[in-house]
Amino acid sequence: MLEAFEAARLRSLVYAILALLTSNPKENLAGSAKYFQGFIGELSKLPHFSFGEELKELLREACENPLRLKVEYTRLFVTAYPTVPCPPYESVYRSRERLTMRESTLQVLSFYRRFGLSLSEGFKEPPDHLAAELEFMHFLTGKEAEAWKRRQNREVVEVLRAEVEFASKHLAPWLPALQACVEEKGEIDFYKIVIRLSRGFVEADLDFASTLLKNSL
Amino acid sequence: MAGESRRDFLKTAATAGVVGFLGGEFFLNALKPLEARPPTPALEKYYTSCGVCHSNCGIRVYVKDGVIRFLDGNPEDLHSGGKVCAKGVAGSYLPYAPDRLKYPLKRTNPEKGIEVDPGWVTISWEEALDTTAKRLGEIKEKYGPQSIIFIAHPTGFSERLRKALGSPNRITHHDTCIITHVVVEKFTIGTKLWMYDFPNSKYILCFGWDQPSKGKVPLTRRFSEAKRRGAKIVVVNPLVTLMSSQADEWISIIPGTDLAFALAMINVIISEDLYDKEYVRKYTNFEEHEEEIRNWVKDYTPEWASTITGVPAETIRRIAKEFATTKPSVIPMHKRDPPGPNYANSWKLCHAIIILNALVGSIDNVGGWLFTKGVSIPSLDKVYPPPPYPKPPVSEDICGRSRLPLLDKVKLGIFSTLANNILAKKPYEVKAAIIYKYNLLAFPNPKRLVEALKQLEFIVTIDVLPSESVQLADIVLPDCTYLEREGFSVRIYNGWYPQVSVFQPVIKTMYDCRSADWIFCELGKRLAPDYFKKPDGAFFTPSEYVREALVKGIGITFEELAQRGIWSKPERFKPFAKLESMVKAGKKIQIYGETFKKYGYDPLPSWQPRRDNPSPEYPLYLLITRPPVHRHGKTTDNPYLLELYPENVAVIHPETAEKLGIKDLDLVWVESRTGRVRVKAKLFEGIRKDCVCIPHGFGHWSRGLIYGYGRGVNDGDLIPDQTIEEIIDRGDPTGGACMCDVCVKVYKG
Numbered sequence: 029m030l031e032a033f034e035a036a037r038l039r040s041l042v043y044a045i046l047a048l049l050t051s052n053p054k055e056n057l058a059g060s061a062k063y064f065q066g067f068i069g070e071l072s073k074l075p076h077f078s079f080g081e082e083l084k085e086l087l088r089e090a091c092e093n094p095l096r097l098k099v100e101y102t103r104l105f106v107t108a109y110p111t112v113p114c115p116p117y118e119s120v121y122r123s124r125e126r127l128t129m130r131e132s133t134l135q136v137l138s139f140y141r142r143f144g145l146s147l148s149e150g151f152k153e154p155p156d157h158l159a160a161e162l163e164f165m166h167f168l169t170g171k172e173a174e175a176w177k178r179r180q181n182r183e184v185v186e187v188l189r190a191e192v193e194f195a196s197k198h199l200a201p202w203l204p205a206l207q208a209c210v211e212e213k214g215e216i217d218f219y220k221i222v223i224r225l226s227r228g229f230v231e232a233d234l235d236f237a238s239t240l241l242k243n244s245l
Numbered sequence: 246m247a248g249e250s251r252r253d254f255l256k257t258a259a260t261a262g263v264v265g266f267l268g269g270e271f272f273l274n275a276l277k278p279l280e281a282r283p284p285t286p287a288l289e290k291y292y293t294s295c296g297v298c299h300s301n302c303g304i305r306v307y308v309k310d311g312v313i314r315f316l317d318g319n320p321e322d323l324h325s326g327g328k329v330c331a332k333g334v335a336g337s338y339l340p341y342a343p344d345r346l347k348y349p350l351k352r353t354n355p356e357k358g359i360e361v362d363p364g365w366v367t368i369s370w371e372e373a374l375d376t377t378a379k380r381l382g383e384i385k386e387k388y389g390p391q392s393i394i395f396i397a398h399p400t401g402f403s404e405r406l407r408k409a410l411g412s413p414n415r416i417t418h419h420d421t422c423i424i425t426h427v428v429v430e431k432f433t434i435g436t437k438l439w440m441y442d443f444p445n446s447k448y449i450l451c452f453g454w455d456q457p458s459k460g461k462v463p464l465t466r467r468f469s470e471a472k473r474r475g476a477k478i479v480v481v482n483p484l485v486t487l488m489s490s491q492a493d494e495w496i497s498i499i500p501g502t503d504l505a506f507a508l509a510m511i512n513v514i515i516s517e518d519l520y521d522k523e524y525v526r527k528y529t530n531f532e533e534h535e536e537e538i539r540n541w542v543k544d545y546t547p548e549w550a551s552t553i554t555g556v557p558a559e560t561i562r563r564i565a566k567e568f569a570t571t572k573p574s575v576i577p578m579h580k581r582d583p584p585g586p587n588y589a590n591s592w593k594l595c596h597a598i599i600i601l602n603a604l605v606g607s608i609d610n611v612g613g614w615l616f617t618k619g620v621s622i623p624s625l626d627k628v629y630p631p632p633p634y635p636k637p638p639v640s641e642d643i644c645g646r647s648r649l650p651l652l653d654k655v656k657l658g659i660f661s662t663l664a665n666n667i668l669a670k671k672p673y674e675v676k677a678a679i680i681y682k683y684n685l686l687a688f689p690n691p692k693r694l695v696e697a698l699k700q701l702e703f704i705v706t707i708d709v710l711p712s713e714s715v716q717l718a719d720i721v722l723p724d725c726t727y728l729e730r731e732g733f734s735v736r737i738y739n740g741w742y743p744q745v746s747v748f749q750p751v752i753k754t755m756y757d758c759r760s761a762d763w764i765f766c767e768l769g770k771r772l773a774p775d776y777f778k779k780p781d782g783a784f785f786t787p788s789e790y791v792r793e794a795l796v797k798g799i800g801i802t803f804e805e806l807a808q809r810g811i812w813s814k815p816e817r818f819k820p821f822a823k824l825e826s827m828v829k830a831g832k833k834i835q836i837y838g839e840t841f842k843k844y845g846y847d848p849l850p851s852w853q854p855r856r857d858n859p860s861p862e863y864p865l866y867l868l869i870t871r872p873p874v875h876r877h878g879k880t881t882d883n884p885y886l887l888e889l890y891p892e893n894v895a896v897i898h899p900e901t902a903e904k905l906g907i908k909d910l911d912l913v914w915v916e917s918r919t920g921r922v923r924v925k926a927k928l929f930e931g932i933r934k935d936c937v938c939i940p941h942g943f944g945h946w947s948r949g950l951i952y953g954y955g956r957g958v959n960d961g962d963l964i965p966d967q968t969i970e971e972i973i974d975r976g977d978p979t980g981g982a983c984m985c986d987v988c989v990k991v992y993k994g
Contacts, residue, residue: 047272060272107721113343125885126343129340137310140279144279145279153756159275163273166272167273
């Protein structure tokens with residue numbers, strides 16, 4: 029049986045990697061990808077994580093060909109031609125008008141605030157960008173790991189509740205639509221895989237966290 | 246190795262203060278620890294101005310949690326009077342448009358054209374600005390500064406850059422929009438006038454003047470007031486629009502013949518001695534040229550005009566008498582009405598309308614046409630005087646403006662000749678373009694322009710949305726929206742007292758967008774640094790300019806103006822005050838155009854037919870109008886406005902349609918000598934049987950526009966472009982683009 033602390037730590041790691049891969053590729057992408065490669069082996073200990081090989085391959089590609097990813101990222105998520113872009117913002121998939129900065133965006137922002145976070149200056153995107161939401165899950169699961177370590181059961185429950193609420197109300201509901209969009213419009217496989225893995229993990233992890241929460245009460 | 250990648254990783258991750266699990270840090274890139282507790286969210290109110298159209302109505306924007314919730318009009322503002330049009334309300338969407346340009350972009354596919362993927366990749370501002378400056382610098386060095394053209398809405402900053410580079414090519418849209426008014430009013434009245442004292446008018450005669458149908462708030466709200474107070478409204482228009490429904494009388498006329506109607510009115514008013522003798526003697530040059538004027542107009546009888554316009558002579562005679570005797574009366578005109586640059590004779594219609602307004606004493610008078618009460622805020626060149634600009638090695642511009650001396654004095658235009666001259670390399674080769682705030686679809690025959698621009702070595706486009714102009718660019722620089730920038734607007738649609746309205750960022754700029762002013766300064770620093778400095782040698786910023794200009798111009802700080810929204814200097818309207826000061830300076834309204842005569846143009850607006858007339862091949866007149874809820878192609882990517890008005894159609898009379906075998910909403914081809922478009926037909930009894938009407942603003946082919954793409958058609962594809970020789974041969978001093986002077990055929994398809 030995997031220790032609760034260890035499970036939370038590894039889940040947090042998966043979210044960190046997914047957040048990296050769903051961010052606009054920057055010059056230092058290769059460095060971060062290389063750093064995370066070292067952790068992939070451990071992840072297989074997680075019962076609901078089964079895509080270690082694929083993730084390793086994605087990280088390898090991120091190290092090797094960042095420009096190729098940058099062109100595809102721009103085309104799919106920023107400004108696209110000739111196909112319609114797949115804006116990577118929750119509100120676009122959850123508002124009838126497909127707009128940014130809607131009510132759901134503000135709910136996401138207040139979630140971040142509740143846990144003492146705000147958007148960093150260098151991140152020039154709305155709060156419900158996929159990478160930010162994944163990073164927030166990384167943060168929550170990390171907090172959970174800390175709480176387990178310090179044996180703060182009340183805090184564990186509080187964080188787990190937040191994980192379940194955030195994933196079920198925000199992150200999970202729009203990923204199928206985004207995945208369909210990227211499946212249809214992606215030109216290289218990279219982001220199709222990234223979004224498929226993200227959706228798969230977020231859904232499985234929501235089940236995992238819900239069960240854990242039930243058992244911890 | 247592991248140590249190195251860990252260091253790289255740590256550079257990415259913001260780690261401040263969070264103790265975590267990955268050996269001590271969270272991977273934080275998008276998020277950061279909150280520094281202070283945010284204030285309890287409350288609705289904040291900011292004053293600013295609307296930037297959808299040229300009116301810049303004063304608005305109040307309500308913001309919660311840093312997001313715009315709604316906006317309304319600022320009641321203090323003489324422009325909006327507290328009202329906002331649909332475009333203005335829906336404008337709050339713009340910062341949040343999912344498809345807006347977010348980061349500087351670089352093209353990776355060298356091939357350019359319609360339906361060609363530019364292969365965008367996001368780049369940093371530094372790379373974007375450095376690359377742009379390097380390419381422009383090389384081109385200037387190799388081919389000379391004239392090879393760089395500015396297809397840019399001129400601002401103090403864009404003009405500083407153009408002049409510092411030494412390019413004579415200031416290409417503007419005015420020949421497709423307002424140029425006849427600007428040139429004719431300048432050389433007859435002395436300046437361009439914008440506003441009417443409608444609430445006090447008793448009789449308003451509209452030659453296609455249709456502003457309420459277009460939702461232009463400063464004009465519409467005062468027109469509505471006139472209507473409420475019982476003014477008689479007469480509308481002359483081949484098409485029934487919202488205005489016709491407000492009119493006491495709608496007169497259908499053959500398109501492009503309004504000049505004949507106006508000339509016959511002048512004939513009646515002069516021959517029957519109905520004009521305001523005292524006003525005309527004091528404020529116009531009528532007496533000095535009376536004999537010539539009477540001779541010129543004597544043959545333009547209502548009977549003569551009737552054969553040209555299709556309007557009964559007795560109607561024209563009656564309208565002339567009513568107009569001259571129901572005081573105060575006025576004939577308004579604005580932009581693309583028939584006196585705008587629509588027809589070969591539009592500049593003369595503009596002159597004829599000025600004559601009519603002068604004959605009844607309506608210029609600078611109660612219930613009439615008002616001079617703008619402006620205020621002088623120092624320009625960029627006044628606040629930060631530049632070193633002497635280099636003399637352009639070639640002074641002739643690419644669009645041929647320098648061959649039209651009166652147009653050259655106002656330094657506006659010309660879109661309609663640009664494509665031809667670039668393709669013909671006349672008078673020289675163009676190698677680079679800076680495109681700002683202009684969409685290619687606004688040009689007559691834009692497909693030809695695409696061909697022309699494809700020949701250029703380098704194009705940089707500054708824009709908010711991924712418009713057609715963006716799709717041809719090598720580098721794209723994302724502009725911020727009007728809700729994210731600083732500035733001010735001196736009210737021009739107002740003749741009562743001076744006002745200045747603020748532009749202030751009501752939200753934090755989204756993504757990595759920057760104001761166009763900042764972009765021009767950054768390019769300037771790289772290309773001509775000496776021209777972008779303050780007297781102390783430091784570089785100036787747009788923000789500093791705005792602040793200095795306000796203090797020097799109206800004596801208040803930007804912060805005060807932002808707090809108040811509007812700066813006003815209330816005073817009472819004094820009729821004839823401006824005319825009196827003109828008379829003192831030895832100037833009068835030129836009913837007889839002495840300046841026109843001096844430059845070899847018709848001093849009096851003698852009859853001249855339209856350019857294109859129906860032929861067996863193209864039997865129908867083309868009319869172009871603008872939907873009330875759209876601002877040209879600028880808003881046809883806005884989902885709220887598209888819900889109200891989703892696409893354009895070809896409006897045809899049911900009898901005409903029946904003859905052509907066309908049913909309501911059938912797909913039809915509309916074809917002119919320039920091109921053809923495929924669009925739905927809409928049958929409507931309120932249009933003349935010899936006309937087809939297509940509303941403007943649709944037909945986007947940029948797939949980047951996620952809502953606007955593929956909706957409706959662009960009327961511009963039907964409008965012929967021109968050569969400068971054609972304009973010169975027509976004797977038009979204004980260089981008008983003849984935007985409606987074309988005939989078409991319609992067939993099923």
